[in-house]
Amino acid sequence: MAAQLSQLGEFGLIQKIAKGMPLSGSVRLGIGDDAAVVEHKPGRKGLLTTDMLVEGVHFLKTMPPALIGRKALAVSISDIAAMGGVPRHALVSLGVSSQTEITYVAKIYQGLRQIARAFNVDIVGGDTVRSKTLVLNVALTGEVRARDLVTRSQARPGDHIYVTGPLGNAYASGHHLRFTPRLKQAQYLVRHCKPSAMIDISDGLASDLRHVLEASHVSGLLDREAIPLRAGAKLSNALNDGEDFELLFTLSKAKARKLHQAKTRFPFWQIGEIGPGKSAGAVIFTDGKTKPLPGQGYTHF
């Protein structure tokens, strides 16, 4: 039997895709971060990201359509935020069956429009096609001042690890439909104490922290008592559920001191520290002794 996607997993697939994608000089960062980085105006970089939401996987058709539309754009805004940028222009593709009620579709766009307005995003185009399965794809451009750009790859030993909010139980609690992308927090950070690395937590803390560690060639030490949990969530939910869309970021000790002294209204939780390590440092817990980080994050395939 030929090998199936379920054996490869999403990240295996992404690696396979990224390999052999030759990039021209206008691309600063291709596949493998929250958004691609391309040349733009002087002093600024362009950001590009896309997210596809499929009925039965990322939402149920019985959920409020305005919130489904909202989520489709919110997840991409979260990606742009995690790069230190601001969102600009969105393209929305909708695949929907002919039997769908017009009011249902209108509500999807209502939700899209509302969050677009709230985050100064222009919905400039899209595509509408027939599909038995309801599917929404948003492509979003953004802009980032060159000096504000934050990737996953610059976390350094000794850096502190932070998150912007409680984790776990995001799907069951409905948080995944109602979360506010952490754009304000990210903009505050890049301006006042620029993170060495940043990512948004979409696949779960374990998986997304691992992305940072692998990209930065470091290891990480998490303090299990310090990880903030959403109501109804256990530690394993925080590690594996995903769809939190909080920011995970790392700060040098000097920047960490600055953050702790700053009078910011945004809450931040320090949950661990970056350690040394060559490629793909193992993630370890402190609870008297250390042990390997359990959990693999959300399984896409």
Add this chain to the structure above:
Amino acid sequence: MAAQLSQLGEFGLIQKIAKGMPLSGSVRLGIGDDAAVVEHKPGRKGLLTTDMLVEGVHFLKTMPPALIGRKALAVSISDIAAMGGVPRHALVSLGVSSQTEITYVAKIYQGLRQIARAFNVDIVGGDTVRSKTLVLNVALTGEVRARDLVTRSQARPGDHIYVTGPLGNAYASGHHLRFTPRLKQAQYLVRHCKPSAMIDISDGLASDLRHVLEASHVSGLLDREAIPLRAGAKLSNALNDGEDFELLFTLSKAKARKLHQAKTRFPFWQIGEIGPGKSAGAVIFTDGKTKPLPGQGYTHF
């Protein structure tokens, strides 16, 4: 019973969507052309377009996967070409079931990569998600010199109407999987005899000509004998099948003379003339006498 999408149609839906999408100052052209136009570098505009392809609607899963991937990007390149621009950066979203063979998915990306390379497009990112129905979404950015930008809205009475190739029977013949986006032709035109309006024929000549006429507030007179037909196509196929991805463009009489005198290796067919009319001019045929243009183009819902 509440109204369904099938009663509204794609263009009714697009109008509904476009209404109430407030746009900021950075957007020159929002929903309603082949691509959106946004502010970019000095002297240039940014172009944004997206296309979603769904299994069973735009392709069958049994078609060669490399050609499915190829098509997903080719249709967006065609949109950028129709604006007078060149494509730059692509984001590819793939929804696919876990049971799909890895080699099948690899071939989709192989097809994407090949056409990307041929048209100097960088695939800079994307998303891979689980979906029972195979679905591919491409979002593509482009660039256009400000003076090269061609929209649908500037066709003027007396302009000649052209197409770049034979029409009809595109799906049954397999053309929809193998067509070459008319980027070279479009670039030749904007540099040597800039069209007053241009669109790519994705929904059929009748429907896409109507888009130009409505946007330009003019009418059109087609010469039925002059419309080039693909092998196996009747006139009704040319008018209604869609998926030709040839360019439909209009030229002032002076530019038309220039094109006919030019020694270009690209074939162009003159198929009619723009006439007067306020909003949404009716399209009429010459065959001794005139009659209303039959056909509605491809029905999306």
